[in-house]
Amino acid sequence: MRILIIEDNPDIVENLYEYFEPLGYVLDNATTGPAGLFLANDKSFDVIVLDGMLPGIDGLDVCRGIRTGPNSDMPILMLTARDTTQDKVDGLYAGADDYMVKPYSLIELEARIVALNRRSSKRTASKALSFGDVSIDLGTRQVTRSGVVLELPPLSFKLLVALVRAAPELVLREDLEYELWQDDPPMSDALRTHVHSLRQAIDKPFPDYEPILITVPGVGYRLAGSNEKT
Incomplete structure (x- = not known):
């Protein structure tokens, strides 16, 4: 322990x-x-x-x-x-x-x-979340996509959990900022940086699959079901 x-x-x-x-x-x-x-x-x-x-x-x-x-x-x-x-x-x-x-x-x-x-x-x-081929074990904080273990920094992990819990619904930018920083968000557009980091982890390593992290410009983000490209 x-x-x-x-x-x-x-x-x-x-x-x-x-x-x-x-x-x-x-x-x-x-x-x-x-x-x-x-x-x-x-x-x-x-x-x-x-x-x-x-x-x-x-x-x-x-x-x-x-x-x-x-x-x-x-x-x-x-x-x-x-x-x-x-x-x-x-x-x-x-x-x-x-x-x-x-x-x-x-x-x-x-x-x-x-x-x-x-x-x-x-x-x-027994706390586990999943959407499409993304799975999250909240006990061990392990994240996988299509069985591949993904390494996420703490805020990217928290961001993904919020998106998976809402999926496939849209999550507003202000709601994600509150999820990460509560009432004290950074002055800069830090959310965009963390979304980019998350996208690099869950989409970039899987070129044969459709991207699952979707940006709705000026509004927020959502997850889409992932299907292998043909």
């Missing part, structure tokens, strides 16, 4: 490494809010252990950022000294799946991490 620890206290980090690594867990660590958010959005982890008070970005904002990022389904356990009922409510509303207060029991922490991973695995095991 891969665990991301977002915690700035070196003693706590060392304590977690000393406990979990001998048990076979693979750990990664970030000591600031921005670094933790970057890792959570850039890599896939089975569980994230998140401190509530971090330099750079508060733990609640990191949690919200993960929930609106490309790896939004990763389980989050907040491990923090904030111990009031309101603190716990705020953490859960920010997107945490579980909440533990410091000081904590390592045995209980491990049990909660295992339980979060088990529930997450059950939720994602």
Whole structure:
């Protein structure tokens, strides 16, 4: 199991490494809010252990950022000294799946991490999307077209998921921008760049098939059923 620890206290980090690594867990660590958010959005982890008070970005904002990022389904356990009922409510509303207060029991922490991973695995095991000859496994984040595995960066993956869920209906540009960036889209026409990247991955390697990513100029994008050319 891969665990991301977002915690700035070196003693706590060392304590977690000393406990979990001998048990076979693979750990990664970030000591600031921005670094933790970057890792959570850039890599896939089975569980994230998140401190509530971090330099750079508060733990609640990191949690919200993960929930609106490309790896939004990763389980989050907040491990923090904030111990009031309101603190716990705020953490859960920010997107945490579980909440533990410091000081904590390592045995209980491990049990909660295992339980979060088990529930997450059950939720994602059967989640699959498909349209035409494109298939997406939401659990493993694997994408295939005609049985060929495609490598997609996180935002291209998220874009494809939105298009497959709507297919063959048109998805408006503003809806796709919200899907990728919520209420904070980039100033430039970044959506066009990501659509181009996705097209390079799902259409360009298949010259014997009709393109499936269709642009409706000035309006949006849709997927069309793919048929082999004759």
